[in-house]
Amino acid sequence: MHLKNLFSQLTLWHFAIFIIVFTSNQFFGSADLIKRDSSLNRTNVPKKILATSMIGRTHLPQMCEILKILMDRGYDVILISPGNYTAKSIHYHSIPQIIFENEIASQQFNNKSSDVNNALVDDDPLKLMLLLGKMAVQSYILFYNIYKQVAEENKVDLFFCDYMPLINHPCFDLAWKLGKPAVGISADTSILSNAPYKSDPMLGCHANMENESFYARFKCAIIIPLKLVWSSIDFLRGLNAERATVGINPHWDLRGRVSNLLMLSNTFFGFEVSSSDSPLHQEIGPILPDTFPGLTPVLDSFLADHPRTIYFALGTNAIISSQNVIIILNAFIKLIDQNVIDGVIWPTVRTDISESIEYANSSVSISTILNNQHPNIHISKFSPQFAILSHENTKLFLSHGGSASSHESMYTGTPMLVLPIMGDQPRNAEMLESAGMALKLSKNDLKVDDIVSKVERLLNEESFKKNAERVQFLAKVNSKRKYRAADLMEIVLNTAKYEGVKDENGGFKIDNEKLLRDWITPDTRMGFIRGKYLDVYGVAIILLLALGGGFVYTLLTIVRYTYIISRSENRNDQKSLKPKKE
Known part of the structure; x- marks a missing residue:
């Protein structure tokens, strides 16, 4: 019974609202909507x-x-x-x-x-x-x-x-x-x-x-x-x-x-x-x-066969010593042997492989890699970086931390191991690490075990992937700001x-x-002191110190005066209590 009454009341309310809207449209007229004009007048604008x-x-x-x-x-x-x-x-x-x-x-x-x-x-x-x-x-x-x-x-x-x-x-x-x-x-x-x-x-x-x-x-x-x-x-x-x-x-x-x-x-x-x-x-x-080169058939096949791949690239300007190249490659071998990763893609660009071969001529494994004969490590002079980072089997990016590489890694949500060399790269490395999606290496103290342990952390600790996804959202939203x-x-x-x-x-x-x-x-025109309001704050501090000093001085004066009065009264009381001599 209550539901029936409630339904009747709602129906009456809806009917009343319809009547009000209908009569208001009839009285005031039905206004057509217009679209705002967002076009810009570029007439005579320098071009x-x-x-x-x-x-x-x-x-x-x-x-x-x-x-x-x-x-x-x-x-x-x-x-x-x-x-x-x-x-x-x-x-x-x-x-x-x-x-x-x-x-x-x-x-x-x-x-x-x-x-x-x-x-x-x-x-x-x-x-x-x-x-x-x-x-x-x-x-x-x-x-x-x-x-x-x-x-x-x-x-x-x-x-x-x-x-x-x-x-x-x-x-x-x-x-x-x-x-x-x-x-x-x-x-x-x-x-x-x-x-x-x-x-x-x-x-x-x-x-x-x-x-x-x-x-x-x-x-x-x-x-x-x-x-x-x-x-x-x-x-x-x-x-x-x-x-x-x-x-x-x-x-x-x-x-x-x-x-x-x-x-x-x-x-x-x-x-x-x-x-x-x-x-x-x-x-x-x-x-x-808005567009990038896609994967070559060779790279597509390599990534399909290696579901835990590290992409290793140092850009077109960064240079590292042959000794550091050998340290990194030894770390890759150790990671592959321990089944932490199963693939590496390395576009050498400016790296001189011939020098590294001479430096590591005693190591058969390193020579195999540098001659591009290792089944788990693919070397080329150039690789489509964004396409590689976008592939689901690319789990980690070992990079110099240049701005373009950092942006592409953030956009694709790929955790990074950063080896900064020069310029803005050390700063980028610190900010990536602060964002929780990267760890950084030192080119002056590069060690195989340090690389291995940090790769294991980046691949095994869930926080790095989550933070990479969080930053990825920001990167995609902000990429429209060009x-x-x-x-x-x-x-x-x-x-x-x-x-x-x-x-x-x-x-x-x-x-x-x-x-x-x-x-x-305005502060740049006001000068350092006025622009930072140091004159105002300085006067305010002086006034506060003066008022505070005056208050303390007055309080101490009152305390001192009260103490003197109290001491004087105590002396008078003591005198009055002394017996008079006959």
């Missing part, structure tokens, strides 16, 4: 972009992915870089590239006995940085003149500069000189961060100094930066001398003319050490292509349209110090 890199190769994919998006949106782009990169690439044929060779850099990187390669092997990061800086100074005029000629011939509206400390100053300097906006991009812009707890393992610190001692934090925040500045004085003098040759004013910031520019960082939260930075510094990674990078560059160009002054070529001339003033946080 010619010059992308530059003094390094090339592994630094180019992150730039080229963004350039492809901008080309699809109607922008004209040109890439200047050493080597014939776009013609050889399967992804970036459509991007026009001006090709030239930097003979100074080629000689250093291709000569095994060069100072740069010796610094890599000797693990001397400060020496390596200074050598790279010396190369940059020697190449400055060459790159500046090439950039200038191309920019003027093509009436370039924006410079898109590959950024590394000490490297590619001509790009930013020329943009400043010509009055054109510039945007920088790097795998890691931590050197520009305002967070004092972010540091560089290449300099003997940690990526995250949160849990370090006072001494370690003092050393990495004060001593090492001062040492770096002191060591870089000759570099800056040489660089400013080259600048003067082409009419560029001197600049004494080691980081270059980038303080008020949009700087894009190919990284993402969940991997990068969190910090609150300027809107000028935008994380837009991980930047990855479109945001293109959006941000469009915003810069559109701002130049409204803030710039037309020049003789019909383009817009701007002041890079003021163009993005809305993005610049």
Whole structure:
């Protein structure tokens, strides 16, 4: 009976609501929905972009992915870089590239006995940085003149500069000189961060100094930066001398003319050490292509037959000693013999196998591997890395920890064993380990047993796979942000349209110090003391100390006065109690 009454009441309510909606539509009229217009007005927006890199190769994919998006949106782009990169690439044929060779850099990187390669092997990061800086100074005029000629011939509206400390100053300097906006991009812009707890393992610190001692934090925040500045004085003098040759004013910031520019960082939260930075510094990674080369029949067959495979790759630039190559291969043999793994894929790229064969000529097993005759270890000069990492039988990635390799491993959810060599690799290794999906090795203390034990941990402890899957979700979500990078560059160009002054070529001339003033946080204009509110906090502390001191003084005075009164009264009482003499 109660259910019947409830059903009747509900029916009446529904009927009443229908009547109200019907009569309201009749009274007010039935409004049609309209769709918001999300199209952008690109009329008269500057559209010619010059992308530059003094390094090339592994630094180019992150730039080229963004350039492809901008080309699809109607922008004209040109890439200047050493080597014939776009013609050889399967992804970036459509991007026009001006090709030239930097003979100074080629000689250093291709000569095994060069100072740069010796610094890599000797693990001397400060020496390596200074050598790279010396190369940059020697190449400055060459790159500046090439950039200038191309920019003027093509009436370039924006410079898109590959950024590394000490490297590619001509790009930013020329943009400043010509009055054109510039945007920088790097795998890691931590050197520009305002967070004092972010540091560089290449300099003997940690990526995250949160849990370090006072001494370690003092050393990495004060001593090492001062040492770096002191060591870089000759570099800056040489660089400013080259600048003067082409009419560029001197600049004494080691980081270059980038303080008020949009700087894009190919990284993402969940991997990068969190910090609150300027809107000028935008994380837009991980930047990855939408398609990758698939597996060759040989590799497909190898992976199908080896369900517990390690993929071992050190990228196109990393170099390790022959001794370390032998240690790694001995570790693989031990892991295979113990049935921990059953397969290894190794694209050698820059590894000189002939040297390793000479070093290990007494070992039959090693010689078998290096001659590619081991049934469980496949060696080739190149392998489709992403396809290998995507395969379900690839259980672990032994890598140098470069940004591209790290991103691909995170995207595919593959745990990593990282052997950092140089550059951003030590920092990436620490962040991957902090994310719980990797363990790291030391190239200066590489041991077979250490490799074996860490491989066993990575394969057997469930936490590494779970953390890899957690980071994989973040990587996939954030991989869409390359479109945001293109959006941000469009915003810069559109701002130049409204803030710039037309020049003789019909383009817009701007002041890079003021163009993005809305993005610049006020503290950078207020100075260190006012920007950090140290004056306000200082006065507040003084007032608190004064009030606290006054309160304590008053309290002590009252206590003292009370004590004196009490003591005086006690004396009077004692006197009154004494018997009077007759």
